[in-house]
Amino acid sequence: MQLRDAPRGGATGTSPSVFSRRRFLGWSLAAGGAVVAAGGGLLALRGRAAPVPGLRCLSAHEFRTLDRLAAALFPREGPVPTPADGDLARAFDAFLADEPEWNRADLRRGLFLLEYGPVVFERRLVTFSHLSGEERLAHFEGWTTGSLLRRQLAVALRKFLALVFYDRPEAWPAIGYEGPLVGGAR
């Protein structure tokens, strides 16, 4: 199942005025610092990410982090049909390509922080992508009540993914929505 019209997802809460740069840099440095302090050992924690052809902004690791988040937010066993693996993350990549540089940079740093969230905030030797689906959801839910930066990132990422997920015609029958009612827009 492929996404239609997904790459133009807006209403993400990812405007040019999203994050406090100082706070962002602080946490990113904390995550990066933890990796460096561990002699790069922590960097190896995330393992290899399979190459993803055609990405415009995201690295393969960032793509994987987002894809795993999407899978946690919208599990396959749920009542709404899910898109193909990677479709939501690819939509995010396409969205970022048209964003101002500062926003791209902030959100990419945010994905780095999310990947190392279990290390930085839970002191676990495992990265986000390697958690089970339930653990990933629990970790992300922790962000929604955590520090300001984590709440901000949670809002931004969740808003984008939810908007794109439910903007798919494939999702509508399961939620009792007929879709657009008028003319060629149906």
Place this chain on the structure above:
Amino acid sequence: MTGAIADLSRAPPPGDLAVEICVIGSGSAGATAAWDLAAAGREVVVLEEGGDYTGERLTQRDGRMYDQLYMDRGGRTTADLGVSVLQGRVLGGGGVVNLCDVVPIPDPVLRHWQRRYGLSDFSPEALAPFRDRALADLSASLPDTADPRLFNRNNRLLRDGAAALGWRGEVMRHNRVGCEGVGTCNLGCPLDAKRNPRFVAIPRAVEAGARFFTRARAARIEGAGSEWKTVHGRRLDADGHREVGAFTVRARWVVLAANAVGSAALLLRSGIGNDRVGRHLSLQPQLPVAAWFDDEVRFFRGVPQSFAVTEFERLDDPDHGWWGFRVEAVGGTPGIVATMLPRLGLAGMRDMARLPRLAAVLCLAPDDAQGRVEVERSGRLRIRYALSDEQRGRYRAAARAAARLFLAAGAREVVVSDAPPVPVRSEADLPRLDAMSFRPATAPLLSAHQQGGVRMAPSERDGAADPEGNVHGARGIVVLDSGGFPTSASSHTMAPIITVAHFQARRLLARMRG
């Protein structure tokens, strides 16, 4: 001069464009001003950053429409992500994407502006003819409450809840003609049933000779102290995502009508005005509250917002004018609803699977205009806004009121979006709402009515523009939009903005003649 609407993504404007008046923004203020000024024989060019979307180009799809019809692709927020700032970015402005509520400036608010803010000319009597003209522009009418397309079950539930509690409420006027109850008003009307600036002021301004340029971003204004100002603009691509060229418009008069945030930001980017520019921004944030019913509500069909509970608002607060809060029904398309519901994962999907049984309201509350627009050296916009303790208390009271209304109407469970979520199943659960923190990026507050930022005041100490809208420290740069409002004018700003734009355009014409 021959009027026209030209898309600058396709071709640049003439290279040596010099006109009498350049209007920045084509929404309720800009389109109205352009109409009045062109009708008086003035040469007018209007710059609009968005594209021209009407009819079936309004696809009713969340992703594409938020991307195309709103500033920052629908993602504009306060700097702390506490409030989502919804601001139209399309020919016709916010009127294209609003919920069509027509609520003029209450007379007590105008008197408050006169008394507290020195806007002595803004008497109810002076504004009355311009208010009447605004209501005529909008074809304002009351919806037929017997027609489920115009008064859907979501609105009826709110009315029933208010009746059960003995609370005041009102059917709200709107500016639709020929509405079929499609329900996607926040994404524009594919039937063109909104009598908004795109279908009233803009065609009449074009008839009178005004030229509208779409995909035309005003980047900065140069020569603020000179007779001739130069507006430096950027042509955008067809989707409005990237700049593809530059242009200039020379004008004797520049009219700011780019929304409270946009007008202030343009002045700041241009280094024009005093230290009040960007201050006194009112966001009037709104808190969504939802509820589950045992049977279908289908709040996503029909006019989203036709009933308001007014029990807790007052129009004559001595310190604020309009104050308190009101509770209004609201609809929503699936994508945006999913971003507002609090639960995640499987639980969140199960919530969405029962979407037809969801009802929703918005709690509207005026503020102290404590926000501020800033522009960083990089050009990055920042909207600073912090809720006061008093506001948090008022939102808790509003959430309680909304929950009581839903429970009185028979709701199974009320959900106030917060992190963590706060479910209310009976009146005994209401004290739970007192624990809501309203820390930034917890409850999904949204702003649809930005005002201030270029506040009008007689003294330079108190405002960025004089009571006629002339920006202090500049010559011939005039704010005619909600940026000039000293406080929240009303619960809904379209009619107030059109009223003031007609009023101020009349006064501007008099100055031009003088």
